[in-house]
Every structure is written in C-alpha cells, then in structure tokens.
Amino acid sequence: MRFALLLLLLCGCSRESPTSVGGHTMGTTWSLRVHPGSHLPPAAEIQQKLDAWESILSHWQPESALSRFNTSSSTDWISVPPELIEVVELAQRISTETNHAFDITLAPLIDLWGFGSSGRRNAPPSSEEITASKALCGWQHLHTRHDPPALRKDIPALRINVSAVAEGWALDHLAKHLESSDLHDFLLEIGGEVLAHGEWRVGIQAPAAPPGETAQTLLLRDQSIATSGVYRQHFMADGKEYAHILDPRTGSPIAHPLASVSVIHSSAALADGYATALLVLGPLEGRTLAAKLSLQAIWFERKK
Known part of the structure; x- marks a missing residue:
C-alpha cells in the first residue's frame, strides 16, 4: 500500500489564480486546474470517467472487476476489462525493471502486518x-x-491491489481525454499525484513538515510527479518502528532511513510505480537504479 506525499498545488505560470473543479475518487480526492479564460470541463464529465475506472480497478468495492478476480479461487482464465489488463502489465513492467521491488500481489503480507483489512x-x-x-x-x-x-x-489465493499505479494511470488517461477535448494547458491531481500539461509550478512538502510548509518548488512542463513515503502508517513494538511499506523480497517492512521519494516522469503511472519501488530499495540501491533508468527523483531521508 502506497501513501502519496501531498503536493502543495501552487499557481501556474500565469499571474492570475487558476480556476478548478474537483471531487472524490479511489478513496481520495481529485482536482483539475486551468488558467483563467480556458474552458473548464464540467466536474460531472470527469467524475463519470473516474467512477467507471474505479468500478474496474478498486480493491475495496466488492463488485469491481478486480475484486471479483480476487475472490475467485480458479486458476483458469478469468475475463476482465482491458483496462485492468493494461494496469497489471504496467505494474509487471515496473516489477521487472526494479529488481522485484514492486509487487501488486502482497495483500496477504499487508494483512499479516496489520496494514490491510x-x-x-x-x-x-x-x-x-x-x-x-x-x-x-x-x-x-x-x-x-x-x-x-x-x-x-x-x-488460488493470489490477490492483486493496483492502487500503487491506478491513480497515475487514471491521470494519464484523463489527460488524453482532455487533450481530445482541445484543452492543452491544465494541472490534474489525484491523491497528491500530479500531471501537468503546459507549465505549472508546484511545491513539495517534506515528510512530517507542518501543513503549508514547502520544502522545494519546481516547474513541471508536460510532466508528472508522484511521491511515496513512510510517514503515514506504522506501528511501534519494543521500541522499533514498523512502516507500512513492505519489501516484496523479504516480506517485511523497509527499515532504511529513506522517508519519501518523488519521481518526475512523462508518464504519471510510471512515476507512481517507480516512486514506490525506489522507496522500497532505499537510499543506496534506489539511487543506483534511478540512475540506471534515468529517473529524475527527489529524496528525503529521516534524521538520525
């Protein structure tokens, strides 16, 4: 399970404040911002698409296509919508490229460690x-x-959870829809993951920083940024902290000093998944892989 570090949405490159619409999806919120004078699509239009994707990709809606696959114990082929195939193959690509540091089938371990249902x-x-x-x-x-x-x-008991890439995937597909509607300068956000078309300036809040305190600002130009961090969920036992981010290779929570990783990428879905994988790998192995994959990343380590 991945928790995104909230990105503080600042103004775009225009001096005037952008206009926006928003709503709820995938257990979090979404927003769309455009510059003054630009056509702002109705919120209902975007909500309808997000609701349709959530009905496929959700692991908490019992009637979703993903949930129906999870509850089945069959090892035969099970029909699912093509959107779910696309998301699963995207996740498997990230798993392959990150030395198995990313895995969408960890539900039994997540439950075992007390971070699931x-x-x-x-x-x-x-x-x-x-x-x-x-x-x-x-x-x-x-x-x-x-x-x-x-x-x-x-x-038979295998279950999948695509939440670590679903928000980014939805951002990418929403962006394509908006472009087809002749909107080319906008800022989309779902749960703190951000996709910019055109030039937009955003700020990043450091882990455990007071609300509104920006650690770094950057200019996104036709790019996305996604963050994964360990600061939201954990438990203490015998003076040791156990984070909710699990290493698929060990089956246990990560224990290195890395607190969060933000990845900037042309694809929001890839930024989403890579951020989780780099956080799992830690400050040394993660930086090595980021260099190998030519990923632009921002790292925050916990104070010792």
Missing part, C-alpha cells in the same frame, strides 16, 4: 507466518491475455 497489530509476525504469507504472493504467478482480455493466477 484484517485490522491492526502491536507486534511483528513470526518468521514462519511471514514465510507462509509470502508463499501466497508473487507477481510472476499472475498472467495476462489480450484476446479476449483475461487474467489467470497460478495460486
């Missing part, structure tokens, strides 16, 4: 419990088919 815990699980839950995970056990669109799992 099964409720909180105040002590870490045993190594035997971690091993047993890891056996129910693994993105390599998830397969896609395009014609007709379908998913298949090797493990």
Whole structure:
C-alpha cells in the first residue's frame, strides 16, 4: 500500500489564480486546474470517467472487476476489462525493471502486518507466518491475455491491489481525454499525484513538515510527479518502528532511513510505480537504479 506525499498545488505560470473543479475518487480526492479564460470541463464529465475506472480497478468495492478476480479461487482464465489488463502489465513492467521491488500481489503480507483489512497489530509476525504469507504472493504467478482480455493466477489465493499505479494511470488517461477535448494547458491531481500539461509550478512538502510548509518548488512542463513515503502508517513494538511499506523480497517492512521519494516522469503511472519501488530499495540501491533508468527523483531521508 502506497501513501502519496501531498503536493502543495501552487499557481501556474500565469499571474492570475487558476480556476478548478474537483471531487472524490479511489478513496481520495481529485482536482483539475486551468488558467483563467480556458474552458473548464464540467466536474460531472470527469467524475463519470473516474467512477467507471474505479468500478474496474478498486480493491475495496466488492463488485469491481478486480475484486471479483480476487475472490475467485480458479486458476483458469478469468475475463476482465482491458483496462485492468493494461494496469497489471504496467505494474509487471515496473516489477521487472526494479529488481522485484514492486509487487501488486502482497495483500496477504499487508494483512499479516496489520496494514490491510484484517485490522491492526502491536507486534511483528513470526518468521514462519511471514514465510507462509509470502508463499501466497508473487507477481510472476499472475498472467495476462489480450484476446479476449483475461487474467489467470497460478495460486488460488493470489490477490492483486493496483492502487500503487491506478491513480497515475487514471491521470494519464484523463489527460488524453482532455487533450481530445482541445484543452492543452491544465494541472490534474489525484491523491497528491500530479500531471501537468503546459507549465505549472508546484511545491513539495517534506515528510512530517507542518501543513503549508514547502520544502522545494519546481516547474513541471508536460510532466508528472508522484511521491511515496513512510510517514503515514506504522506501528511501534519494543521500541522499533514498523512502516507500512513492505519489501516484496523479504516480506517485511523497509527499515532504511529513506522517508519519501518523488519521481518526475512523462508518464504519471510510471512515476507512481517507480516512486514506490525506489522507496522500497532505499537510499543506496534506489539511487543506483534511478540512475540506471534515468529517473529524475527527489529524496528525503529521516534524521538520525
């Protein structure tokens, strides 16, 4: 599960304040900002698209296509909408490119550590419990088919959660829709993930900083920025902090000093997923991979 560090939306490059519409989606909020004088699409038009995608990609709506796949114990092909295939394949690409630091099948481990739907815990699980839950995970056990669109799992109990890329994916597709409507200068945001068409200036709030305090500002030009951080959910046991971000390779929470990573990319979906993977990898391995993939990233480490 990924929590985005809220990006403080500042003014665009115009001296006048932008106009905006917004609403709720995917358990968070969305907004669209345009410069004064630009056509602002009705909020209902955007909400309708977001609601349709949420009905496919949501892991908390019991009737979503994703939830129906999760509740099935069949290892045969299961028909799903093509949008879900696209998101899953995007996630698998990130898993491959990041040395398996990204995995959308970690639900059993997330539940085990008390960060899922099964409720909180105040002590870490045993190594035997971690091993047993890891056996129910693994993105390599998830397969896609395009014609007709379908998913298949090797493990009957395998479940997927695409929240670490779904918001970015929705931003990318919303941007294409707005461009097709002849809108070319706008700022889209879902849950703190931001996509800019044209030039927009945004500010980044450092982890644990007071609300409204900006640590860094930057100019986005036809780019997206997404952030993953460990500052929202954790529990303490015997004086040790256990963060909600899990390393798929160990099945345990990350334990390095990196507090958050922001990734700037032309694709909001890739920025979304890469930010989570780099946070898992930590300050050393993460920076090495970012250089290899030519990723522009902003790093915040916790004070020792």
